[in-house]
Amino acid sequence: MRIEEYAEMIYACGRCEFCRGFDFNERCPEIFTQKWESSTARGRMLIARALLEGKLEYTEDLAERIFGCFLCARCKEECKKAAQIDIVEITKAMRADFVDHGVKIPEAGNEMASLAMEKGNIFGDSPAFHAKWAEGLEFKKGSGILFYPGCLASHRFKEKTRILVQLLQAAGYDLDFLGDEQTCCGTPLWITGNMAEAKKMVSAQLKKMQNRGVKVIITPCPSCFRAFDEEYPRILGVEKLPIKVRHTSEVLEEIVEKKKIKLKHKVKKRVTYHDPCEIGRYRDIYEPPRKVLNAIPGLEFVEMSRKEAESFCCGGGGGVKLMYPDYSRAVSRERLTDVLATGSEIVATICPACEMNLTHATYEADAAIRVLDVAELMAVSAGLVDEEILDPYYIPDD
Amino acid sequence: MANVGKITKLLVKVVGSDRVSDKHFDLIPYGRDLSPAKEKLPTHVVMPKSREEIQGILKIANMHDVPIYIRGGGTSHWDAFLAQEPGIMLDLSFLNAIVEINERDLTATVQPNCTWAKLDFELRKQGLTYLCSEAGGPAMTIGGSVMKGGGGPHGTAKFGFHGNQDIITLEMVLPNGEVVETGSAAWPSAGKFKRQCLGPDLAGLFIGAEGILGICTELTLRIRPATDFKERLLATMDSLDKVIEFGHFINRHVGDEYLQGAYLWVDPSAPDVFLLMMDVFGYEKEIIEHRKERVIEKVKELGGVFGDSEPANGYFDGILTGLTDIFATGVWHFFGSGSLRIDDIGVIYKIWREELIEKRGYTKAGFGGNFLPRDWLAFMVTNYKEPEESEMIMKLADEINELVLSGPVVPYGIGGREGLRPIVEARNTGYYRLLKVIKKAVDPKNILQRGIFIPKEELL
Numbered sequence: 142m143r144i145e146e147y148a149e150m151i152y153a154c155g156r157c158e159f160c161r162g163f164d165f166n167e168r169c170p171e172i173f174t175q176k177w178e179s180s181t182a183r184g185r186m187l188i189a190r191a192l193l194e195g196k197l198e199y200t201e202d203l204a205e206r207i208f209g210c211f212l213c214a215r216c217k218e219e220c221k222k223a224a225q226i227d228i229v230e231i232t233k234a235m236r237a238d239f240v241d242h243g244v245k246i247p248e249a250g251n252e253m254a255s256l257a258m259e260k261g262n263i264f265g266d267s268p269a270f271h272a273k274w275a276e277g278l279e280f281k282k283g284s285g286i287l288f289y290p291g292c293l294a295s296h297r298f299k300e301k302t303r304i305l306v307q308l309l310q311a312a313g314y315d316l317d318f319l320g321d322e323q324t325c326c327g328t329p330l331w332i333t334g335n336m337a338e339a340k341k342m343v344s345a346q347l348k349k350m351q352n353r354g355v356k357v358i359i360t361p362c363p364s365c366f367r368a369f370d371e372e373y374p375r376i377l378g379v380e381k382l383p384i385k386v387r388h389t390s391e392v393l394e395e396i397v398e399k400k401k402i403k404l405k406h407k408v409k410k411r412v413t414y415h416d417p418c419e420i421g422r423y424r425d426i427y428e429p430p431r432k433v434l435n436a437i438p439g440l441e442f443v444e445m446s447r448k449e450a451e452s453f454c455c456g457g458g459g460g461v462k463l464m465y466p467d468y469s470r471a472v473s474r475e476r477l478t479d480v481l482a483t484g485s486e487i488v489a490t491i492c493p494a495c496e497m498n499l500t501h502a503t504y505e506a507d508a509a510i511r512v513l514d515v516a517e518l519m520a521v522s523a524g525l526v527d528e529e530i531l532d533p534y535y536i537p538d539d
Numbered sequence: 540m541a542n543v544g545k546i547t548k549l550l551v552k553v554v555g556s557d558r559v560s561d562k563h564f565d566l567i568p569y570g571r572d573l574s575p576a577k578e579k580l581p582t583h584v585v586m587p588k589s590r591e592e593i594q595g596i597l598k599i600a601n602m603h604d605v606p607i608y609i610r611g612g613g614t615s616h617w618d619a620f621l622a623q624e625p626g627i628m629l630d631l632s633f634l635n636a637i638v639e640i641n642e643r644d645l646t647a648t649v650q651p652n653c654t655w656a657k658l659d660f661e662l663r664k665q666g667l668t669y670l671c672s673e674a675g676g677p678a679m680t681i682g683g684s685v686m687k688g689g690g691g692p693h694g695t696a697k698f699g700f701h702g703n704q705d706i707i708t709l710e711m712v713l714p715n716g717e718v719v720e721t722g723s724a725a726w727p728s729a730g731k732f733k734r735q736c737l738g739p740d741l742a743g744l745f746i747g748a749e750g751i752l753g754i755c756t757e758l759t760l761r762i763r764p765a766t767d768f769k770e771r772l773l774a775t776m777d778s779l780d781k782v783i784e785f786g787h788f789i790n791r792h793v794g795d796e797y798l799q800g801a802y803l804w805v806d807p808s809a810p811d812v813f814l815l816m817m818d819v820f821g822y823e824k825e826i827i828e829h830r831k832e833r834v835i836e837k838v839k840e841l842g843g844v845f846g847d848s849e850p851a852n853g854y855f856d857g858i859l860t861g862l863t864d865i866f867a868t869g870v871w872h873f874f875g876s877g878s879l880r881i882d883d884i885g886v887i888y889k890i891w892r893e894e895l896i897e898k899r900g901y902t903k904a905g906f907g908g909n910f911l912p913r914d915w916l917a918f919m920v921t922n923y924k925e926p927e928e929s930e931m932i933m934k935l936a937d938e939i940n941e942l943v944l945s946g947p948v949v950p951y952g953i954g955g956r957e958g959l960r961p962i963v964e965a966r967n968t969g970y971y972r973l974l975k976v977i978k979k980a981v982d983p984k985n986i987l988q989r990g991i992f993i994p995k996e997e998l999l
Contacts, residue, residue: 152925155870156573158614158678159861163656164635167677176558176586177565178613178630184568191567203564224866 143234143241144189150231151193153224154186160216160228166475168219170211170454173475174468179206182216182228189231192238199238201245207235208247209468212332212459214422218450236334247464250333258338261324262292268321274299275318278306284315287355289369291362292325293493298514300530300537301496305361305389305516307525312401314359314392322349326368332460343376350384361389361514363419363492388420390491393515394429397436404522407439410531412518413485414442415476415499416452417492430491430515437522445479453479456502457494473502481508487531491515509533541603543582546627549603550585553595558586558633569610569621569628574872575929575936576618576957581608581628588633590756594716597754597986600627601715606989609750611652611683614675616873617954619687619749623990631682634756637661644732646707648759651682656859668765670705671698676861682755685709687952688747693858696790696910697799697820702746703912705761707734709742711753714982721745724759731759744977749953751988752981768827770819771851772834774843775812779888781841782813786881788837790912796820797830800855801910807902810892815843816851868903869922874936876918877948884908886946887917894942895919901935916951933957953992964994 144151160182162168171180178184185206191197210232220226239246256265274295280288288309294302309316324346330339350358360366370386396402412434420426427449434442447453456462456472476499480488490496491514500512511533520526529535543561550559560566561583570578582605587593600607606626613620622628635652642665649658655669656677662668673684673691683689690700698704708724708731719725721742723733734742745752776782782803790796800818817834821827838845857863865871875887875895891906904921919939923932940962944950950959963971975993978985985998 153866153870155866156571156613157676157861157865158612159676161612161678163654163660163677163859165632167657176632177560178568178584178632179565181568183613187568187571188564191564197563197567200564202562206564219861222861222863222865224870 142192143237144192144231147189147227147231147234148193150224150226151186151189154183154226155224156183156187157223158183159219159223162219168215168451168453170213170215170456170468170472171209174465174471175205175209177206180209182220182226185210185228185232185235186226189235199242199244204239204244204246205465207232207239208250208333209461209465210459211454211456211461211472213418213454215418215454218422233331233334236332237336238334240334240336246333249463250460251335253329253460253463254333254335257292257325257327257329258342262296263325263329264292264296266296271295271323272318272320274302275306275320278303280318281315282317283354284317285354285356286314286316287350287353287358288316288318289323289326289358289360289365291360291365291493293497294361295323297497297539298493298537299539301514301517302361304520304526305514308402308516308520308523309359309392311523311525312396316359317353317355319349319353326365327372328364328368329460331372340376343373347373347377347382355384357385357387359387359389359392361491361493361516363388363417363423364494367419367423388426389516390420390426390429393433393519396519397433402519402523404437404519406522406524406528408437408518408522408528408531409439410487411441411443411483411485412487412489413445413480413483415445415455415480415488415490415495416449417490417495418452418454418458419492421452422450430489433515433519434489437518440518443483443485445483447479455495455498457498462494462498469498470501470505473498474506477502477506477508480510485510486533487511487513487518489513489515489518511535541605546583546599546603546605549599550583550596550627553599554585554587554592558588560584566628569613569630572613572615572617572619572621574616574618574957575923575925575932576621576955579621579623580625581622582625584628584630586630586633590710590712590718593629593712593754593756596627596629597712597714597716600986601984604984605986607986608988608991609686609754611680611686612654612675612678614679615683615687615952617952617958618956619952619954619958619991621955623955624995626989629754635680638757640665640667640762642667645762646731646759647762648731648757649681650757651686651755652680654678654680655684659859662762663765666765667762669694669760669762671695671701672858674858674862677859681758681760685746685758686748686750686755690909690911690916690951691858692800692802692909693818693855694799695916696801697796697912699912700916702743706742706746706758707731707761708759709745709755710757711745712756713753714984714986718756719753749988749992751978751992754987764822766820766822768821768824770827770831771848771855772817772819772831772845773848773851774815774817774838774845776815776838776841776843777811777813779813779885781843782815783881783884785815785837785841785843786910786915789834789910793912796912797834798910802854803908803910805888805906807896807905810896816854818851818855866922869924869928871920872923872932872936873918873920875939875943876916876952877943877950878911879915879917879948881913881915883947884915884917887943887948890939890942890946891919895935895939899935917948955991956994960992960994963992964997
């Protein structure tokens with residue numbers, strides 16, 4: 142079993158319940174949605190212990206407790222105070238154990254992994270459709286700076302992605318784009334435990350990029366960012382990839398700090414910011430997006446009550462949106478209450494999955510609030526895009 | 540043993556299928572507490588949302604002779620809520636509402652699984668807070684603390700254990716399903732404002748009983764204005780006698796104590812260094828300043844040395860949010876603990892030093908204590924590695940517990956067969972015999988917490 146690698150951590154759980162928090166809706170989205178003690182990190186460590194000791198087997202009905210985790214790392218953050226258990230990695234190992242043991246996992250998880258492998262994107266679209274967002278944009282093949290949007294930005298947020306590229310190009314970045322050759326980063330494989338093909342896929346992806354002369358990857362997707370920066374080296378057994386990986390949060394901060402673009406138009410809006418789990422808790426990237434927002438003239442920035450390391454998940458993590466959509470919706474609704482409490486007109490974030498889930502929550506609640514990428518606000522201020530995109534009832538060209 | 544499937548069906552009729560489970564993986568997380576006690580699995584977990592549902596569950600339990608074990612936040616030690624035999628784990632997680640905050644009467648009425656952190660978060664919005672609590676972290680529930688008569692570092696130097704000053708009324712569901720209220724709430728046309736009235740204090744019967752006499756479904760607590768000013772101090776002393784003198788000093792003015800929290804810690808690597816962390820109490824800056832000055836004078840008079848107060852801030856501030864690095868060197872176990880007179884602390888210290896460290900050569904356990912009004916809650920605590928050290932720790936703890944409780948120390952947190960239950964049973968005091976009579980009267984089938992506090996055989 143893959144969890145054997147984490148036995149020491151599993152036995153280190155002192156069952157303190159910091160991971161659970163003081164109410165169902167306070168920190169862990171899994172206990173918020175499933176309610177069972179077995180859906181807490183503490184419960185999962187005891188389940189893992191029973192698996193290690195041969196007192197329990199992986200079964201189909203256990204899958205909900207393991208695949209219903211949003212991998213948001215809120216528990217891991219709390220456990221830094223207590224036993225420093227990497228609950229996310231243990232959960233991923235448990236998911237992989239399910240697959241290795243041939244135990245059925247949620248069908249939507251397998252479908253997502255299969256589509257990513259077979260079609261090159263999680264939506265099963267054709268390569269031409271995959272690159273449709275880039276129509277009319279010019280890229281510089283072989284520039285060495287690869288813009289890698291990832292599946293969601295390519296397929297669900299064409300307009301946002303165009304705006305981001307326009308902004309980056311206006312700031313002087315010579316971007317390359319894989320076009321029809323772009324394929325999924327592989328995240329669906331490791332979050333669903335489908336590791337058998339992972340090494341082959343990762344090797345092919347890396348080879349393709351190296352052949353193209355890629356030196357730097359810029360991506361707006363925290364999952365893609367972490368895939369290239371963390372998972373690829375781990376799967377390939379190397380310390381670092383020969384390619385530098387940058388999330389747009391860092392690049393946008395660079396644009397502001399080096400004044401690569403002039404933020405000249407006022408954006409007179411009250412704006413809050415949602416911390417994506419995968420760049421926040423996973424990578425401690427909290428300040429860069431805030432710096433950018435605070436640099437936009439006229440923008441009134443307000444924080445949510447739960448922010449940074451204590452931020453609540455948007456509901457889009459861990460593949461739960463596909464595998465358990467009702468749970469995902471419940472979590473996004475809960476996060477929207479934090480947004481609405483700030484009285485903001487716009488919630489900015491910097492992750493396509495968060496943008497999608499929060500957008501769905503605003504539609505469902507018919508809330509007069511717009512979900513925007515930090516880059517879109519910058520683009521309005523820079524005069525690259527009309528301010529009509531700030532309107533809560535604006536319909537994007539997606 | 541009752542048929543598991545049959546009981547599941549009956550429980551589903553009471554609460555619905557989404558709040559009952561007999562799946563092995565749902566039961567495993569209820570099999571251990573915060574001690575090295577062996578895993579004990581229930582047969583079912585059920586999560587009621589109302590007292591009526593609890594009554595329905597009790598009816599099933601009585602009819603089919605299935606014990607019920609009560610679960611709060613799951614942060615107890617000493618085998619206190621583990622299923623001593625196959626039975627239903629009553630997880631009270633859904634009963635976690637704040638029913639009322641009465642700013643005029645300074646009372647808060649809550650359901651049992653409301654956590655201290657949740658209550659405090661709401662109280663602070665109104666400039667209020669609670670009286671005292673343990674250091675159990677964010678999931679520690681009010682009902683759990685009260686039903687085990689808990690105590691800890693926050694507020695206890697002034698207000699004592701739970702039940703000493705902070706509990707006003709209780710709503711309890713008895714094993715036969717009847718709902719009773721205590722204190723002023725026992726008089727239906729009155730309200731929830733007073734603990735001792737009408738007759739005997741029946742709240743005291745339930746507080747500390749570890750759930751063997753009833754299931755708490757609502758509590759009314761005394762609350763108080765939050766203090767706007769706080770001062771934390773840290774000092775070391777070079778003898779326990781000096782610490783004892785300091786203990787007398789801080790709460791000799793009964794009812795007007797200098798501190799609201801005072802924690803003693805002695806690390807096994809330096810058994811002659813007595814570290815004190817202090818949380819000065821007061822409602823006005825002048826009062827705080829005065830108390831701080833008097834405490835500083837007294838510590839200096841006793842030869843104590845002050846140090847950086849940051850660890851004291853971290854300690855007292857972390858009580859609700861979670862103390863840091865608690866499992867950095869292994870999981871926890873508390874043992875050799877109990878209540879004792881201020882002058883008697885040396886007895887436990889001597890056992891810790893001579894029996895544990897010198898004679899048995901165990902050097903990983905520290906010695907600590909919290910000052911209470913005119914007494915101590917003292918303990919030993921260690922970090923150990925599971926599973927390899929679990930049995931050794933349990934054996935060691937049993938030996939030390941026996942020694943400590945043979946002295947002037949009253950046990951606290953009795954629990955099940957791997958807790959202090961065997962020691963309490965062996966003493967067979969008049970108190971214990973009366974408790975058995977009461978238990979038999981209110982729970983003739985021994986449904987609630989069977990095997991907790993009193994062995995099953997003692998109640999036949």
